[in-house]
Amino acid sequence: PANFLNTPNEPITPWQTWKKGFLNYLEATDAEDFPPKRKRAILFSFLGDEGNRVVDAFKLAGPSVSATQDEFQALLYALDSHFASARNIIVERRKFINRVQGPGETVLEYLGALRRLASFCDYGESLESRVAEMFISGIHSTELQDRLIRESDRANAPSLERAVQLAQQFERTSRDCDLFRRLSDRVPNASHMVERV
Known part of the structure:
Protein backbone atom coordinates (compact mmCIF):
# COMPACT_ATOMS: atom_id res chain seq x y z
CA PRO A 1 0.00 0.00 0.00
CA SER A 85 -11.35 10.88 16.39
CA ALA A 86 -9.37 13.24 14.18
CA ARG A 87 -12.35 14.21 12.02
CA ASN A 88 -15.60 15.91 12.89
CA ILE A 89 -18.34 14.18 10.93
CA ILE A 90 -20.51 17.31 10.78
CA VAL A 91 -17.67 19.29 9.22
CA GLU A 92 -16.86 16.44 6.82
CA ARG A 93 -20.47 16.22 5.69
CA ARG A 94 -20.58 20.00 5.15
CA LYS A 95 -17.46 19.77 2.96
CA PHE A 96 -19.13 17.00 0.97
CA ILE A 97 -22.42 18.89 0.59
CA ASN A 98 -20.67 22.09 -0.52
CA ARG A 99 -18.48 20.41 -3.15
CA VAL A 100 -19.33 21.36 -6.73
CA GLN A 101 -17.57 20.66 -9.99
CA GLY A 102 -14.84 23.21 -10.54
CA PRO A 103 -14.10 25.02 -13.80
CA GLY A 104 -12.04 22.77 -16.04
CA GLU A 105 -12.54 19.79 -13.74
CA THR A 106 -13.52 16.64 -15.63
CA VAL A 107 -16.49 14.53 -14.64
CA LEU A 108 -14.22 11.75 -13.37
CA GLU A 109 -12.06 14.17 -11.36
CA TYR A 110 -15.20 15.59 -9.79
CA LEU A 111 -16.54 12.11 -9.01
CA GLY A 112 -13.20 11.14 -7.43
CA ALA A 113 -13.25 14.23 -5.22
CA LEU A 114 -16.83 13.49 -4.14
CA ARG A 115 -16.00 9.87 -3.33
CA ARG A 116 -13.00 10.93 -1.27
CA LEU A 117 -15.03 13.47 0.71
CA ALA A 118 -17.91 11.01 1.18
CA SER A 119 -15.53 8.40 2.59
CA PHE A 120 -15.17 10.57 5.71
CA CYS A 121 -18.92 11.08 6.18
CA ASP A 122 -19.98 7.73 7.64
CA TYR A 123 -22.98 7.36 5.33
CA GLY A 124 -22.93 3.56 5.49
CA GLU A 125 -25.43 1.89 3.15
CA SER A 126 -26.62 5.20 1.69
CA LEU A 127 -23.14 6.20 0.45
CA GLU A 128 -23.75 5.53 -3.27
CA SER A 129 -27.09 7.33 -3.37
CA ARG A 130 -25.60 10.33 -1.50
CA VAL A 131 -22.70 10.52 -3.95
CA ALA A 132 -25.15 10.26 -6.89
CA GLU A 133 -27.31 13.04 -5.46
CA MET A 134 -24.34 15.35 -4.89
CA PHE A 135 -22.87 14.47 -8.29
CA ILE A 136 -26.06 15.58 -10.02
CA SER A 137 -26.60 18.72 -7.96
CA GLY A 138 -22.97 19.85 -8.13
CA ILE A 139 -22.32 19.25 -11.82
CA HIS A 140 -21.25 22.47 -13.56
CA SER A 141 -23.54 22.29 -16.59
CA THR A 142 -27.19 23.18 -15.99
CA GLU A 143 -28.00 21.57 -19.34
CA LEU A 144 -26.57 18.27 -18.07
CA GLN A 145 -28.34 18.67 -14.72
CA ASP A 146 -31.63 19.08 -16.57
CA ARG A 147 -30.94 15.93 -18.59
CA LEU A 148 -30.09 13.93 -15.46
CA ILE A 149 -33.22 15.16 -13.69
CA ARG A 150 -35.34 14.19 -16.72
CA GLU A 151 -33.75 10.72 -16.48
CA SER A 152 -35.24 10.35 -13.01
CA ASP A 153 -37.73 7.54 -12.66
CA ARG A 154 -40.49 9.21 -10.63
CA ALA A 155 -39.00 9.55 -7.13
CA ASN A 156 -35.71 7.84 -7.95
CA ALA A 157 -32.71 9.66 -9.31
CA PRO A 158 -30.65 7.88 -11.96
CA SER A 159 -28.06 5.51 -10.58
CA LEU A 160 -24.59 6.92 -10.06
CA GLU A 161 -23.32 4.70 -12.85
CA ARG A 162 -25.94 6.05 -15.28
CA ALA A 163 -25.35 9.65 -14.19
CA VAL A 164 -21.59 9.31 -14.75
CA GLN A 165 -22.15 7.61 -18.11
CA LEU A 166 -24.41 10.45 -19.30
CA ALA A 167 -22.05 13.09 -17.90
CA GLN A 168 -19.06 11.58 -19.71
CA GLN A 169 -21.07 11.43 -22.94
CA PHE A 170 -22.07 15.07 -22.48
CA GLU A 171 -18.47 16.04 -21.73
CA ARG A 172 -17.20 14.33 -24.90
CA THR A 173 -19.85 15.86 -27.15
CA SER A 174 -19.28 19.31 -25.62
CA ARG A 175 -15.56 19.04 -26.40
CA ASP A 176 -16.36 17.90 -29.94
CA CYS A 177 -18.80 20.79 -30.44
CA ASP A 178 -16.26 23.31 -29.15
CA LEU A 179 -13.60 21.89 -31.47
CA PHE A 180 -16.02 21.97 -34.39
CA ARG A 181 -16.83 25.64 -33.73
CA ARG A 182 -13.16 26.58 -33.44
CA LEU A 183 -12.34 24.77 -36.67
CA SER A 184 -15.36 26.30 -38.42
CA ASP A 185 -14.15 29.78 -37.50
CA ARG A 186 -10.93 29.12 -39.40
CA VAL A 187 -12.56 27.88 -42.61
CA PRO A 188 -13.54 30.62 -45.05
CA ASN A 189 -17.24 30.91 -45.65
CA ALA A 190 -18.27 28.89 -48.72
CA SER A 191 -20.27 31.80 -50.12
CA HIS A 192 -17.07 33.86 -50.39
CA MET A 193 -15.22 31.21 -52.28
CA VAL A 194 -15.54 31.49 -56.05
CA GLU A 195 -14.07 28.83 -58.18
CA ARG A 196 -12.25 30.24 -61.14
CA VAL A 197 -12.20 28.32 -64.37
Missing part, protein backbone atom coordinates in the same frame (compact mmCIF):
# COMPACT_ATOMS: atom_id res chain seq x y z
CA ALA A 2 0.98 3.64 -0.33
CA ASN A 3 2.29 5.36 2.79
CA PHE A 4 -0.50 6.50 5.06
CA LEU A 5 0.70 9.97 6.04
CA ASN A 6 3.86 11.49 4.56
CA THR A 7 3.22 15.17 5.32
CA PRO A 8 1.40 17.06 8.10
CA ASN A 9 -1.84 17.32 6.10
CA GLU A 10 -5.02 15.30 6.21
CA PRO A 11 -4.48 11.70 5.11
CA ILE A 12 -5.48 11.11 1.50
CA THR A 13 -7.16 7.85 2.46
CA PRO A 14 -9.28 7.51 5.61
CA TRP A 15 -7.53 5.49 8.33
CA GLN A 16 -10.02 2.61 8.33
CA THR A 17 -9.77 2.24 4.55
CA TRP A 18 -5.98 2.40 4.63
CA LYS A 19 -5.80 -0.06 7.53
CA LYS A 20 -7.96 -2.56 5.63
CA GLY A 21 -5.60 -2.32 2.64
CA PHE A 22 -2.59 -2.74 4.91
CA LEU A 23 -4.05 -5.84 6.57
CA ASN A 24 -4.84 -7.25 3.10
CA TYR A 25 -1.21 -6.58 2.16
CA LEU A 26 -0.03 -8.54 5.22
CA GLU A 27 -2.26 -11.43 4.22
CA ALA A 28 -1.24 -11.34 0.54
CA THR A 29 2.45 -11.42 1.43
CA ASP A 30 2.00 -14.11 4.11
CA ALA A 31 3.22 -11.57 6.65
CA GLU A 32 0.17 -11.99 8.88
CA ASP A 33 1.92 -14.95 10.53
CA PHE A 34 5.04 -12.91 11.31
CA PRO A 35 5.81 -12.21 14.96
CA PRO A 36 4.05 -9.08 16.31
CA LYS A 37 7.31 -7.14 16.54
CA ARG A 38 8.01 -7.68 12.83
CA LYS A 39 4.43 -6.78 11.79
CA ARG A 40 4.75 -3.62 13.86
CA ALA A 41 8.00 -2.76 12.03
CA ILE A 42 6.25 -3.29 8.68
CA LEU A 43 3.43 -1.01 9.83
CA PHE A 44 5.95 1.68 10.81
CA SER A 45 7.55 1.48 7.37
CA PHE A 46 4.17 2.19 5.71
CA LEU A 47 2.97 4.93 8.08
CA GLY A 48 5.12 7.56 6.35
CA ASP A 49 7.20 10.31 7.94
CA GLU A 50 4.30 12.22 9.47
CA GLY A 51 2.57 9.00 10.55
CA ASN A 52 5.70 7.99 12.46
CA ARG A 53 5.96 11.47 13.97
CA VAL A 54 2.35 11.17 15.20
CA VAL A 55 3.13 7.80 16.77
CA ASP A 56 6.20 9.25 18.51
CA ALA A 57 4.51 12.49 19.59
CA PHE A 58 1.53 10.75 21.15
CA LYS A 59 3.53 7.78 22.39
CA LEU A 60 1.16 5.44 20.57
CA ALA A 61 3.73 2.67 20.25
CA GLY A 62 3.77 1.78 23.92
CA PRO A 63 3.96 -1.72 25.34
CA SER A 64 1.23 -4.30 25.03
CA VAL A 65 -1.91 -3.13 26.82
CA SER A 66 -3.07 -6.57 27.95
CA ALA A 67 -2.12 -10.21 27.94
CA THR A 68 -4.45 -10.82 24.99
CA GLN A 69 -3.18 -7.91 22.89
CA ASP A 70 0.36 -7.98 21.48
CA GLU A 71 2.43 -4.91 20.57
CA PHE A 72 1.21 -4.91 16.94
CA GLN A 73 -2.46 -5.06 17.97
CA ALA A 74 -1.84 -2.41 20.64
CA LEU A 75 -0.36 -0.05 18.03
CA LEU A 76 -3.28 -0.66 15.64
CA TYR A 77 -5.73 0.01 18.47
CA ALA A 78 -3.94 3.26 19.38
CA LEU A 79 -3.92 4.38 15.73
CA ASP A 80 -7.62 3.48 15.45
CA SER A 81 -8.37 5.69 18.43
CA HIS A 82 -6.19 8.56 17.27
CA PHE A 83 -7.24 8.78 13.62
CA ALA A 84 -10.90 7.87 14.14
